[in-house]
Amino acid sequence: MKAPVFDYHRARSVQDALAALADGNGDAKPMAGGCSLGPMLNLRLARPTRVVDLRHAPELRRVEETSDRLIIGALWTHAEIEDGAMPCATNGFLPSVAHGIAYRAVRNRGTIGGSVAHADPAADWISTLLTLDARLLIHAPDGERQASIDTFMLGGYSTELGDDELLTGIVLPKLSSRGRWAYHKICRKTGEFAKAIGAVLHDPERGLTRVVCGAIERTPILLEETSAALGRAGPQAAAAVLRDEIDRRLSDHDAVFRQMHHTAVDRALAELGSK
Numbered sequence: 001m002k003a004p005v006f007d008y009h010r011a012r013s014v015q016d017a018l019a020a021l022a023d024g025n026g027d028a029k030p031m032a033g034g035c036s037l038g039p040m041l042n043l044r045l046a047r048p049t050r051v052v053d054l055r056h057a058p059e060l061r062r063v064e065e066t067s068d069r070l071i072i073g074a075l076w077t078h079a080e081i082e083d084g085a086m087p088c089a090t091n092g093f094l095p096s097v098a099h100g101i102a103y104r105a106v107r108n109r110g111t112i113g114g115s116v117a118h119a120d121p122a123a124d125w126i127s128t129l130l131t132l133d134a135r136l137l138i139h140a141p142d143g144e145r146q147a148s149i150d151t152f153m154l155g156g157y158s159t160e161l162g163d164d165e166l167l168t169g170i171v172l173p174k175l176s177s178r179g180r181w182a183y184h185k186i187c188r189k190t191g192e193f194a195k196a197i198g199a200v201l202h203d204p205e206r207g208l209t210r211v212v213c214g215a216i217e218r219t220p221i222l223l224e225e226t227s228a229a230l231g232r233a234g235p236q237a238a239a240a241v242l243r244d245e246i247d248r249r250l251s252d253h254d255a256v257f258r259q260m261h262h263t264a265v266d267r268a269l270a271e272l273g274s275k
């Protein structure tokens with residue numbers, strides 16, 4: 001099947017893109033790498049009357065460093081992050097996750113912002129950014145705001161972004177030299193979407209200790225009790241409370257699903273312990 005007819009607008013700036021979206025009266029869609037939007041158009045799951053191409057808006061490729069933050073534009077591709085084309089604030093966490101996304105042809109086009117805005121529950125960035133306690137920069141016609149990654153995703157393929165809004169950047173914490181992370185993705189073949197994700201971060205100097213379980217068919221979850229045990233007493237203590245928390249938080253899923261997600265997080269904790 002071919003995509004339905006739409007009007008194509010190449011935006012030259014964020015303001016230009018916002019104006020083109022506003023003109024679309026809710027029927028316009030932004031396009032970043034097109035890796036998900038392209039198939040959705042061809043399958044006619046999306047039928048926008050206008051597609052606003054973001055790839056020529058230079059602000060979406062910004063990189064800005066402060067003493068404790070790195071701000072990156074939404075349009076950085078997975079491949080560029082994998083290759084270390086920007087300063088690394090996360091002790092290798094972002095490049096390693098990027099390397100595990102799909103295969104190189106997809107990574108060459110797919111963008112971190114497109115992935116987060118698309119909000120596929122099985123995608124890698126949404127779980128990673130939750131682990132890092134990242135914040136998101138959103139531009140609306142009436143100005144800019146920051147959103148917490150904790151509340152940005154409302155459910156599978158659903159976010160707090162309005163039809164006339166753009167995700168323009170991601171604010172990442174800079175980890176200290178003592179910041180350690182581990183990420184375990186269960187998938188049948190290398191480069192596939194995850195069946196289960198376990199992600200762990202412990203940076204005592206930055207006060208960041210977070211354990212996340214992802215690819216659960218809805219918003220990834222921050223495992224608060226396991227995170228607290230990790231911060232208090234280390235990976236083994238965290239692993240001891242993990243089973244109970246997973247069983248409670250995923251009680252609407254069957255035992256196989258809970259076991260797979262327990263395994264993903266448990267392996268991430270074990271890897272953290274060995275670092």
Ligand SMILES: Cc1cc2nc3c(=O)[nH]c(=O)nc-3n(C[C@H](O)[C@H](O)[C@H](O)COP(=O)(O)OP(=O)(O)OC[C@H]3O[C@@H](n4cnc5c(N)ncnc54)[C@H](O)[C@@H]3O)c2cc1C
Pocket residue numbers: 029030031032033034035036037038054074078100101102103106107109110111112113114115117118122123124125161165166167168191192193194
């Ligand atoms: C074969 C294949 C395998 C894949 N495997 C994985 C995988 O293993 N792990 C993984 O995490 N991902 C995977 N992906 C997803 C891929 O990596 C991209 O992240 C994803 O397709 C979206 O990024 P994009 O830049 O192409 O966005 P697009 O396809 O351009 O856009 C996706 C959606 O987000 C909206 N959008 C895009 N940018 C913005 C913005 N800045 N502001 C507001 N809305 C925006 C669009 O309107 C659209 O609705 C895979 C994709 C394919 C095709």
